[in-house]
Amino acid sequence: MLIKRPDDIAPSEITPQALFEGRRGFIKAAGATALVGAALAAGLPRRAWANGKFADLQKSPYSVLEPPNSLRDITTYNNFVEFGFGGKSQPAERAGAMRTHPWTVGIEGLVQKPRTLAIEDVLKIAPLEERIYRLRCVEGWSMVIPWVGFPLNALLKQVEPLGNAKYVEFITQMEPAAMPGLRLPYIDFPYTEGLRLDEAMHPLTIMAVGLYGDALPNQNGAPLRLVVPWKYGFKSGKSIVKIRFTDKQPQTAWNQAQPDEYGFYANVNPDVSHPRWSQEKERRIGEFFKRKTLPFNGYADQVAPLYAGMDLRKFY
Numbered sequence: 001m002l003i004k005r006p007d008d009i010a011p012s013e014i015t016p017q018a019l020f021e022g023r024r025g026f027i028k029a030a031g032a033t034a035l036v037g038a039a040l041a042a043g044l045p046r047r048a049w050a051n052g053k054f055a056d057l058q059k060s061p062y063s064v065l066e067p068p069n070s071l072r073d074i075t076t077y078n079n080f081v082e083f084g085f086g087g088k089s090q091p092a093e094r095a096g097a098m099r100t101h102p103w104t105v106g107i108e109g110l111v112q113k114p115r116t117l118a119i120e121d122v123l124k125i126a127p128l129e130e131r132i133y134r135l136r137c138v139e140g141w142s143m144v145i146p147w148v149g150f151p152l153n154a155l156l157k158q159v160e161p162l163g164n165a166k167y168v169e170f171i172t173q174m175e176p177a178a179m180p181g182l183r184l185p186y187i188d189f190p191y192t193e194g195l196r197l198d199e200a201m202h203p204l205t206i207m208a209v210g211l212y213g214d215a216l217p218n219q220n221g222a223p224l225r226l227v228v229p230w231k232y233g234f235k236s237g238k239s240i241v242k243i244r245f246t247d248k249q250p251q252t253a254w255n256q257a258q259p260d261e262y263g264f265y266a267n268v269n270p271d272v273s274h275p276r277w278s279q280e281k282e283r284r285i286g287e288f289f290k291r292k293t294l295p296f297n298g299y300a301d302q303v304a305p306l307y308a309g310m311d312l313r314k315f316y
């Protein structure tokens, strides 16, 4: 897929939220004509779906009804330290150099049937869905992102986890020629993340392979990344090459880099502040006023039972 750099994206190609909503059938008939007419008058758009790779996406009951951020916000305001620590626009400027094809994902460890799957086969594991999720970063900003993906549990079941598997570790790509950030000492690469098995198997946890109906841009973690909507964004490892089942809690990139700042669980929790950033409120990218951060990022009904009996101040 041709990924445009931000400088090449003409304002006329930025996905209009109104038209996106119209495509998803959210717009009531009365307003639809005017909105679509306005979008077409602005010369919009071709990128997100006219040649979209994912045509027949199932809609998910787990989607939030909030309006998604624009494609431009989602693809130019990123964290991806393999491409440097130089600001939110750096991944979009640099990640185009990463090779994403051919791509395989190894699934191994405490499993009955370890497998290595080509990305083409990963895409066939389960019907692809559109999942509109909030993403809340520990730094205090948030977005709403229309992911394309499928439940991670469908992929994990392929290898038949053994009874003593308790955790799942995610290991991400290292391509030194394309990733200048790998030379920086701050993180012990490869970037890794980890989940408890029940978190990984939860139906809200997805493998994302696209957004806005199109394949994932490199800066967002092409060709596949984890998305765990009730946890801070950093739990969502990008460009995954290996998934390993273990019986011990895996070390993760941020725990290793700054153990006093990042816990293993990283559940969105307005009551537990990060040493540098309060977690009480968040600024939705594109908005001026802050909004209150919700426990578990608004997904408490579905996921709070996973942590029953745990002291979430200790297990942050």
Ligand code: MTE
Binding pocket: 077, 078, 079, 080, 081, 082, 135, 137, 138, 172, 173, 191, 219, 220, 221, 232, 233, 234, 235, 236, 237, 238, 239
């Ligand atoms: N995955 C890898 N491989 N490398 C990273 O630096 N950053 C994490 C996470 N996944 C990161 C990663 C952080 S800190 C966040 S907030 C999210 O990706 C950001 O995802 P986005 O850029 O698609 O919004």
